[in-house]
Amino acid sequence: xxxxxxxxxxxxxxxxxxxxxxxxxxxxxxxxxxxxxxxxxxxxxxxxxxxxxxxxxxxxxxxxxxxxxxxxxxxxxxx
Amino acid sequence: xxxxxxxxxxxxxxxxxxxxxxxxxxxxxxxxxxxxxxxxxxxxxxxxxxxxxxxxxxxxxxxxxxxxxxxxxxxxxxxxxxxxxxxxxxxxxxxxxxxxxxxxxxxxxxxxxxxxxxxxxxxxxxxxxxxxxxxxxxxxxxxxxxxxxxxxxxxxxxxxxxxxxxxxxxxxxxxxxxxxxxxxxxxxxxxxxxxxxxxxxxxxxxxxxxxxxxxxxxxxxxxxxxxxxxxxxxxxxxxxxxxxxxxxxxxxxxxxxxxxxxxxxxxxxxxxxxxxxxxxxxxxxxxxxxxxxxxxxxxxxxxxxxxxxxxxxxxxxxxxxxxxxxxxxxxxxxxxxxxxxxxxxxxxxxxxxxxxxxxxxxxxxxxxxxxxxxxx
Numbered sequence: 406x407x408x409x410x411x412x413x414x415x416x417x418x419x420x421x422x423x424x425x426x427x428x429x430x431x432x433x434x435x436x437x438x439x440x441x442x443x444x445x446x447x448x449x450x451x452x453x454x455x456x457x458x459x460x461x462x463x464x465x466x467x468x469x470x471x472x473x474x475x476x477x478x479x480x481x482x483x484x
Numbered sequence: 485x486x487x488x489x490x491x492x493x494x495x496x497x498x499x500x501x502x503x504x505x506x507x508x509x510x511x512x513x514x515x516x517x518x519x520x521x522x523x524x525x526x527x528x529x530x531x532x533x534x535x536x537x538x539x540x541x542x543x544x545x546x547x548x549x550x551x552x553x554x555x556x557x558x559x560x561x562x563x564x565x566x567x568x569x570x571x572x573x574x575x576x577x578x579x580x581x582x583x584x585x586x587x588x589x590x591x592x593x594x595x596x597x598x599x600x601x602x603x604x605x606x607x608x609x610x611x612x613x614x615x616x617x618x619x620x621x622x623x624x625x626x627x628x629x630x631x632x633x634x635x636x637x638x639x640x641x642x643x644x645x646x647x648x649x650x651x652x653x654x655x656x657x658x659x660x661x662x663x664x665x666x667x668x669x670x671x672x673x674x675x676x677x678x679x680x681x682x683x684x685x686x687x688x689x690x691x692x693x694x695x696x697x698x699x700x701x702x703x704x705x706x707x708x709x710x711x712x713x714x715x716x717x718x719x720x721x722x723x724x725x726x727x728x729x730x731x732x733x734x735x736x737x738x739x740x741x742x743x744x745x746x747x748x749x750x751x752x753x754x755x756x757x758x759x760x761x762x763x764x765x766x767x768x769x770x771x772x773x774x775x776x777x778x779x780x781x782x783x784x785x786x787x788x789x790x791x792x793x794x795x796x797x798x799x800x801x802x803x804x805x806x807x808x809x810x811x812x813x814x815x816x817x818x819x820x821x822x823x824x825x826x827x828x829x830x831x832x833x834x835x836x837x838x839x840x841x842x843x844x845x846x847x848x849x850x851x852x853x854x855x856x857x858x859x860x
Contacts, residue, residue, distance in 0.1 A: 423711055423724050424517035425548050428532040431525075445520040454711040454724075456520035456528075478721075 417465050418482040419458045419472070420446065426477050427456050433471055439464050450482060457482075486842055488807045492633050492659055492783045492833035494681045494688060498742060502687060505741030509734050516731055517710035527733055534736050535723070537743040541684075542657070542676060542694055543667035551726040552692040552736065556658040557583040559677035559693035562726065563654055564588060564627070566701035571622040574599040575648075577639060578821040579608040579632040582814040583677075584656055588627070601817075602626075607775045608637050608821045615647050623651050630666070631659035634818040634831065635772040636783030638664055642671040652700060658682060662746065664781055668694055675700070680735065685836075686742040690735030698722050705729065747836045755840040759847050760784065766851070768858040772822050772829055785813075785829035786850070791857035797830050799856065804849040808832050 421427045427443070434441050442459040460468055465481050472479050488496050514527030531552070539547040553559045564587040574588055578601050591597035603614030610628070626648050628639050638660070645653050652674040657666055662683025668676055677693045680686030695701065703718050707728030712719045719725055757777060763786065764771050772785035788796040797810030812819055812828040819825035832846070 422719070422721055423548070424528050425532060425535070425723055427517075428529050429547075431529075443520050443522075443525050455517045456525065 415462045416459050417462045418444075418446075418450070419460060419468070419479050420450065420482050421454055421457065421477075421479050424454050424456065426479060427454060427458065429475070430458060430472055430477055430479065433475060433477075434458065434460065434468055437468075437471060439468060485845065486835070486838060487805050487845075489832045489834065489838075489846060490807050490809050491835045492682065492813075492831060493809055495683065495685050495835060497835075497837060498685050498687070498738075499745040499747065501741035501745040502685065502738045503741075505737040506687065506734055509737035514733070516733060530740060531731065531733065531736050534740045534743065537740065538678070538692065539694075541661060541666070541743065542678070544669045544694060546669075546694070546696065548722045549696065549698060550692060550694050551723050552690065552731050553726075554689055554732060554735075555681070555691040556656065556677045556679035556693075557691075559679075559691055560584055560654075560656060561587050562704035563675050563677065563693060563695070563701055564591065564625075566704050567625055567652075568700065568702070569595070569597055569624045571624050572597045573622045573624055575602055575618070575620070575623050575626045575651075576600070576817075577602055577608070577610060577628040578604045579629050579634065579637060579639075579818040580627070580815070581629060581633055581656065581658065581818070582816070583658065584627055584629065585815075585817050597624075601821075602628075604821065605775060606822075607635060607773070607779075608632060608818065609774065609776075609779060610639055610644060612640065612643050612647060615644070620648060620651060623648070625652050625654060627654045627656065629656045629659075629818075631657075631664060631781045631783065632815075632818055633659050633783060633833075634785050634813055634815050634824075634829065635774065635822060636781040636833075637774040638779045638781055640779075641673060645672040652697075659781070659783060668696075680739040680742070684739065684742055685746065686739035687735050690732050690739050693726075695722075695726075698725060703728065749836050751834070751838050751840050751843055755843050756782065756834070759843050762847060763850065766854055768854055769850075770824075772824060782834040783831065785824070785831045787824050787827065787829045788854070788857065790859065793828050793830050796853055796857060799853045800830075800849060803853065806846065806849050 514523040603611040654675040661678045679691035681688040709724040770787040774780040793810040800806040
């Protein structure tokens with residue numbers, strides 16, 4: 406399974422401009438062992454690329470750093 | 485025995501995995517982006533993995549700057565017609581295919597963009613020393629066919645870029661990718677067009693291009709990208725800027741299968757050189773090849789001097805079932821350079837699957853048809 410179910414409600418979203426960046430990010434998040442879920446971008450947030458990645462809020466700083474190091478254009482959205 | 489020697493048109497056979505991945509897509513479905521359910525995610529991931537494989541193949545770290553189109557003609561048109569010309573002058577190599585020749589002639593007739601042929605030797609090899617003496621101050625764009633689809637000559641891209649420096653270099657890699665080394669980052673190539681169905685051994689209908697600076701060109705096709713959907717303007721970032729509409733995902737799956745299973749060369753390079761050497765000794769045949777064997781790829785052409793190209797080609801098939809292509813190969817500029825215009829030539833193009841035995845058989849078939857036709 407590419408997607409792992411999140412068990413906690415305390416989560417946030419990573420938003421991307423392009424599907425290309427979603428796929429690259431998923432690969433990095435997955436290979437670093439973080440829990441995540443690919444979900445549609447809620448329409449009240451953005452009209453961007455259709456998919457986003459839901460992660461645990463406690464991992465957001467670390468994941469954000471990894472994506473920045475890899476020059477991935479994204480933003481963290483906290484509910 | 486593999487008697488198909490027309491791989492410069494389209495390669496055959498393909499690795500079996502090409503069909504397997506195409507079937508996989510047909511059974512699984514899914515599109516690129518637009519939603520987030522697993523079927524879409526899996527298809528999108530395959531598109532991106534294929535993009536990454538292409539980036540490795542052409543030698544760039546700019547993965548998102550590889551854009552999928554339907555073939556190299558489509559890619560070349562995207563670049564040539566989307567390029568923002570200022571001085572309206574283009575420099576092109578002397579062995580261009582009509583995939584470049586026709587768009588630049590269209591621009592000449594409709595937009596006043598003039599093209600000039602680069603200085604070259606008799607085999608079409610660009611003369612670097614002469615190129616250094618050309619006034620390049622008014623040139624917007626330089627276009628070079630990396631490997632000729634007529635005589636198989638390999639152009640020295642790195643040296644050309646060193647001479648033209650900051651002028652954008654567009655490379656047509658239709659015949660080279662999968663056959664000869666390509667390294668866009670190291671050689672400083674600005675743009676490169678490729679197709680999936682020739683040297684890469686993928687299916688037809690899938691190709692693309694690389695562009696280092698996406699701002700150099702405007703999109704060729706406008707439409708839905710699944711991103712920035714609230715706006716009527718195209719996204720200004722790659723790959724979305726150049727990938728409007730649903731891509732050929734079926735083709736991308738097939739290309740993935742090909743890229744993951746590229747066969748090694750099955751024939752000995754010395755056997756190929758010996759084939760060329762023996763053919764050059766026949767005085768009733770004119771061989772179109774590179775003057776220096778080091779610049780030769782696995783494509784070459786033959787002009788029969790005692791009969792027509794069409795008759796020689798037909799006899800090769802009728803008697804021996806050898807499949808080669810006769811004619812102008814959509815390359816009047818190249819044939820004019822090589823003095824084989826307008827009659828054209830009979831082209832032989834190998835596959836990595838060919839064996840020494842098949843090359844030897846081909847040689848004997850050509851020699852026999854030459855004997856049958858040399859007296860007119």
